[in-house]
Amino acid sequence: MRGRAPTLRDVADRAGVSSTTVSRAINDHGFVSQDARAAIRNAIDELGYVPSASARGLASRRTAMVGLCLPVVAADLLHRPGARLAGAPAQPGAEAVSVVVDPTPDAILPWGGMYFGEVVRGAEFAAWEAGLAITVAMSRSPDLEARVLTMAGRVDGMVVVSGTLPDDLLEHVSRRVPVVVLTGLGSASAHDRVTVSNAEGVERLVEHLVADHGITSLEYVGAWAGTPDDEERFRGFRRALLRAGIAAPESPRWRGDLGRRRGREIGEELVAGVARGEVLPGAVVCCNDDTALGLLDVFSAHGVRVPEDVVLTGFDGVEATRTSDPPLTTVEQPMAELGRAAVAALTARIAAPSRRTTVTSLPVTVVLRGSCGPHSDAP
Amino acid sequence: MRGRAPTLRDVADRAGVSSTTVSRAINDHGFVSQDARAAIRNAIDELGYVPSASARGLASRRTAMVGLCLPVVAADLLHRPGARLAGAPAQPGAEAVSVVVDPTPDAILPWGGMYFGEVVRGAEFAAWEAGLAITVAMSRSPDLEARVLTMAGRVDGMVVVSGTLPDDLLEHVSRRVPVVVLTGLGSASAHDRVTVSNAEGVERLVEHLVADHGITSLEYVGAWAGTPDDEERFRGFRRALLRAGIAAPESPRWRGDLGRRRGREIGEELVAGVARGEVLPGAVVCCNDDTALGLLDVFSAHGVRVPEDVVLTGFDGVEATRTSDPPLTTVEQPMAELGRAAVAALTARIAAPSRRTTVTSLPVTVVLRGSCGPHSDAP
């Protein structure tokens, strides 16, 4: 099949009009007579014409695509059962069927379930509404720079999850196309930015712990220093404490890396402290769910009861928080909305390149579950 | 920022070489001296040069992108908690935080959880390995044709989930770029195709029901007639029965539409039959999980016990099967592998346009859970 693909010109010749007219008909700019339209439509069908995006892009200087740059981990985050994809493709000679009895789900997902797939979904939706296509790339190691620049050369704008790109690369990219930063991990920036109400979320959560559960000794487990979201969350933590008249530390006493493994380490330290006679805080507020789940792993293993002995909370709203024992109280982020808002910010920026930089903050939801104690049901 | 983006030529001038040389350096074709390389690299950095994919594509006649065309429902399938995205964006004036007590998850997802996000993940991975970028589109109604053709003009090949595109559109597309069909719903085709061991999966499952659970009266709930996967699954169903010496119908007695709602209707009919004195079959084997879950909804509501009164099984391996009550025995599809295999087939086809059409069948896993009865643990 497919010799040389038919071009606009072929269509024009066949329809007996000029290529300009065909162009007009296709993009329906300007005026085209009904006759011409019909002839063109026929020619297109007969020839099987498909416009070349490359030529279009070159001539019009826009590609009608936006790029999404997600953390490598996103690959893992999109993880679902039945996935496999470990690196080796399924053996061609392997059995067509295997049988297992109720397998336990894969142990621990790296980054434990912040479904970036949701972000993609939201972004795709917004792009679709704007008549744009979407292309996604994971910021994987080898060749990161080349691949990201390639993407930059291919799109009208990019959404970049904060922290996925080295600063100089990000700068290089943003000299070419507008960039919207999706705050997540990583450092601040001078681009349009979309984030969530981190501080308010934690503040409200802590308020609940203090007011409704009467907890007065709380501790915060953060991320590494300089993580903007974490800093905001900690600020919310402090604010709530101070407002309740409880002494609050200047900085988190514990710092993790947002991972469950590190959460376990911190859990071990806490438990070890108890063994030495230290007393557990009334509540441990974690900067994210994975960290909290890591602590929970250790608490369960060592007989520390949650919420009786210590209340535990997370942030993000990953799926695992619903099925942990006890289910984890957390602050849920609207992932799909993040994607949508990011693309919306991008299209706005593309439309008005010189408008002021914007920051969009999306609302969060405090989800009260067993890990912070029993609830009547009116928050 | 950004006046007129620097071009290859600008880089060449600045580096004091010809544009050809710059091109060579960038794509590292042919030979370029170290000096030239260095000068070029500097020029690129200083200018913030990013190659234009449009120009590249036009000149080289390849775009280094592959497209993925997913069913509209995929939008819903990527669904996760914290999603929202109902159509209206979050109110700007809305509260930054809201609080809820352990909300039940959103009722029912349309198509209930065939995570196409997994397919995307697998496809992205394979594309990445091949140095390709990926663009995804959902086959949404208005403008389907225009959008799909636009995608076709933008990529070197497309993966299309079977049934998402009208035949004539698919044909139009495939006149331009190679197409790999991901069997799912819909009709057969003359393209490279990737699918799973549908028949073998069900066959093995039924074998288990008969041999290990001693069930001798089984019924099959299919999809609408002409659905290839369903037909294969039914064939596996028949084969297992016949081999076990059990009479098997020529065609499914019940037909659903793969949806949970329709599954409920079928469930109601079954229950109504019982009320009229009919006797339940020993097992109901459903063509997919959603249908089975629909039946289960009704059975639970009417006190029909699974697996005591009737055994129930599905197909797909959606997440909900793990948390239903009882957990649903099913045949799990390797979603990510499907995506990967599809892109692999595509790159192979692109490399050898005239090779014979291929069919790739991926292995499945029969997952035994509570809905088919107790198990020791050796299948």
Added chain:
DNA sequence: TTGTAGGCGTTATCAG
């Protein structure tokens, strides 16, 4: 309502 002409930024071909 339609056509003409020129250029968009790269790659590929062919000589040096």
Added chain:
DNA sequence: CTGATAACGCCTACAA
């Protein structure tokens, strides 16, 4: 190892 030079397929004034 390097440079001219011609496409590549379409859009966009501008003119008719």
